[in-house]
Amino acid sequence: MAHQRNGLLSDDVLTRPDEGATYTCSIAVIGGSTAAYTTALIALKLKLNVCLVQPQRVVGGQFTAQALPASDDGDLLSHRADLVSVDGEKFAISKIQRWFRNQQRRLQPVAGRRVEDPGGSWVGHLSTTPVVASTALNEALMPYLKSGKLRLIPYAEPTGLLWADGETPRRVTGVTCRDRRTRHGFTVRAKIVVEATDLGDLLELGNLPSRVGQEARSDTGEAILPEQARPQCQQSFTFDVLVERTAPGRGVPIGMPKEYGRVTWLNLKEFTGDFWVRKQGAWKKRDFFDAFGIFRYRRLQRRSLTKNKVSVGDVSVINWGTSGHPELGQCCGNDYRTGYLVGLSRPERDRQIQRARTRAQAYIHHLQVNGVSDLKPRGDLTWTKDGIALEPYIREARRGIALTTIRHGDVAKSFFPNQARARTFSDTLGIGQYHYLDLHGNLVEGHVSPKKDDVYALPFTLPASALVPIDTDGMVLSAKSIGTTHITNAAYRMHPMEWAIGEASGFLAAFSVWSKKQPREIVQQPSLLRKLQGFLTRNGIPIVWFDDVAHDDPDFEAIQVMAAAGIITSESKKDLHFRPYGSVSRAVVCTALVNLLGLEKMEAARPAFKDVRPGKHWAYGSIETLKAKGMVAGMGRGRFMPDKAMTRQQLGYLVRRAMPKAYPAAFAETSQDRHIVQRRDLSRVFYVLLKVKLGI
Structure with a gap:
């Protein structure tokens, strides 16, 4: 009967292929990384069948086989709730990752008590033994192993890719593999293959465009790099x-x-x-x-x-x-x-x-x-005789050339002076934070070593397009093979971020199967992308950095997606606050609506309102545009009062004029009264408008 002992799953839930065996599934996850685990778990939770092919018996990568369950957390993860923000584990990671951390705490009490950090290391905020980490990870998989939705194939490695005939772009249809112990060859066919190996092996086997080690300046556009690539300059x-x-x-x-x-x-x-x-x-x-x-x-x-x-x-x-x-x-x-x-x-x-x-x-x-x-x-x-890990702790892989490459200028503090965040990608599917670009260079000469603000990393995001190979369909990149550079990988490789990468790749793969659309189509079509972002956030996965909106907040999805779309964002770039209970001025609402509708801003020959004039007020173009289309009116005596807080009643009038068919749904959960509009109200109402506009 299916069970686990000392962090090891019983034999009856493992699949050991015969020579020439073929397996078919919706999603094939190849690799034993932390991201491979979370990719598989997400796909299973979304009711798809998964084949997970990995080199060891234990799942979890860094936490288990690599024997480093001392999570490399950014400082924000240990933040404690105060008057203006919530606990770090409620905004800096997903609900599922928080569940895993709490399971570890439950499974490893100290002196009979549950504590926040059972290991108590001085470099991190949470550590347990590999057996405890493995036990917690296995608990989530056990129902799917018992039901047969998950086929877990251990001790195996990929040997090649299968391709559809005559398609452009070329499309992956499966993977050939080999059991490293029995030497049996077998095949896994799938609608989507996820590259989640720790060294980017599928990229090499399929001859996909990729980069190794430290790139040249011309490869990535990163000014800090030398003119010549140094592929042997890799992390230790x-x-x-x-x-x-x-x-x-x-x-x-x-x-x-x-x-x-x-x-x-x-x-x-x-x-x-x-x-x-x-x-x-x-x-x-x-x-x-x-x-x-x-x-x-x-x-x-x-x-x-x-x-x-x-x-x-x-x-x-x-x-x-x-x-x-x-x-x-x-x-x-x-x-x-x-x-x-x-x-x-x-x-x-x-x-x-x-x-x-x-x-x-x-x-x-x-x-x-x-x-x-x-x-x-x-x-x-460690499931070994001498306490040495089953596998080496890997810091760097072969990286796929993706639709988007995350560069130094997207992450480092020097590119965002006096700001609290690094770049928020419009197609973000996750967030991460580590205080600096942690490069452990090997002894090959020529390593670039960022200094001062070039090495400090601000809270960053994960673009969906970094998970999509530039010239290949049927595949999603995950783990350390995503579209980072040698420099930015140093932040994206950390435990919480690799977990988040796995969640993102799991949702992208699952959405591709559901929609029968290729990953590249999903990340490039606004309607599909926003729908995907809605799925993630609805499941408690943050995609934009806000420290005052928890993932169990009733407006979490609306706030996150509207911010990702660039329609309703932070009031200040100097902090991570969204200020959900803050008021919203009439000018801000008008600007957000113009952005949502995608209207071209108009410049009237004569200003419609005497208190909103060109060059005098920042929202002049937006207000004039809505006035010309009959969507807004003044407050009397020729004035618009742009800086006055808008009421829910006024917002209702605006929505009724702008999108009359969407009006009933937009206010289904928001009262129309004379109370001022809160920022959370605006996100909730406008999110409905966005979904109606995009047809999602």
Whole structure:
């Protein structure tokens, strides 16, 4: 009977193909990434049947097989509600992602209590063990595995793409795959294939237009890049290791790898167990078990309710990059910077992966024989013998050339002076935030290193067109293969954002199946795009940054979609507030209506109102346009009073004149009285008008 144990699904819910087997489904999700999981889950929730083909038995990517369930959260996720905003987990992520985080908290109490951060690491806001993360993820899939709506095929990799005959653009119809253990070849046919591998393998197998590593300036238009592309300049990758702090003398050696001290690429001199911090010109050492040392950096499980206390029995994932040292310069932990993975032959890729695994083992061995002996590998939490992850933690993939490429200028603070947000794409399907562009460069020379405001990232959005390959139908890009650049991938690769990318690709794939339209048609037709955005937001997925409108707000969908459409946006660019209860001036309403209707602004020879004149009031063109079409009237004595708050009664008059057939539906949930129009009222009413206009 279907069940799970220690985060592993039982054999009876897994599919192990015979040689030559063929499976048919609505959506084929290929890959074991975090986004692969969320893509599949969304499609299943939308009542479609899914084939999920992945390299391991466990689902979840970064959280599980890569052993890094210490989520790289932006600061906004930990925001606490105040007088003007709501909790971060109610506006910065979706309802489903919040459910996952709460399940983790439920499954891993501390000292018998539910706490906000069961791991208590000092770098993040929420961490648990891979087994807990896997258990929570499996709970959501179990009903679909039992019903047969989900076919989960583990230990498998793609070997090629299937194409429709003679179509332009060319269209993917399926994927050929191979079981890595039995070597059986099999085929998955689907209406939509989702590229959700951690290294962008389908792009390479299908010879789809793509980019690898650091691009040239001419490739992306990013001024910070050099003239020549450097594809070998990629982010480092890491084999994470789970270790427990033991009582003195009770440590368990991980063992010395045979290459230890014999090969140059291990570079033992850069290993350190201390974290040095330079403040006010002086160096301060933090020991390995210090409250802000390496062990607690990504601690996953704690014994004490006191968050800063490090206790015997605590468990941490060692995921340590570079850090300064007063004598050695730059030191490093288990980050593997010597090589790279994308663009190599499979045998060479496997060799680099094995070297990275050896480096992780060597680092833990170095710690154990150099003063940090009280460590015990926790293989029971990684489903391995030595506590080293099943797969490397991947930071960068082959990236598809999509209809839209997200560039440095769409994300970095330097391009948005005195603003709270980065670019809000009109076709946004999600939001993300990480405070800077976190580039872990390998040791290949020539890496660009953004500085100051060029490296800081503002809250950003996910354009739907970045999920659509430029010349291929039947496919949706997901995970780290979407249309980012080497630079912007450094923000979009984080846990919460990859989850959001999976949700977006799941909805886009499902909507393509429902509508029988290709993804490129959906993202390029306004009626289909706004309908898709409505589906996402109706299901509690934010697509525009507002910190005062929760995803369970009754007007969440209307506010989000109208803002994405650029019709009703923030009052100020300097904060993330929407101000749903704020009043709306008559000028603002007129401007929003002109934008909604797509009217060409008119310039009257003689102003209709003496208090709205050309060059004197910013809404002159909009007000004159509506006056000429008989949609607005003045307030007496030749005045329009543009800055006066509009009432619901006046809004009703305006809507009745502008779109009489839409009037009853527009005011079905809004009273017509003399109360002033709130910003949420305007979004609610105008959203109905937009849907009527677009025929959705």
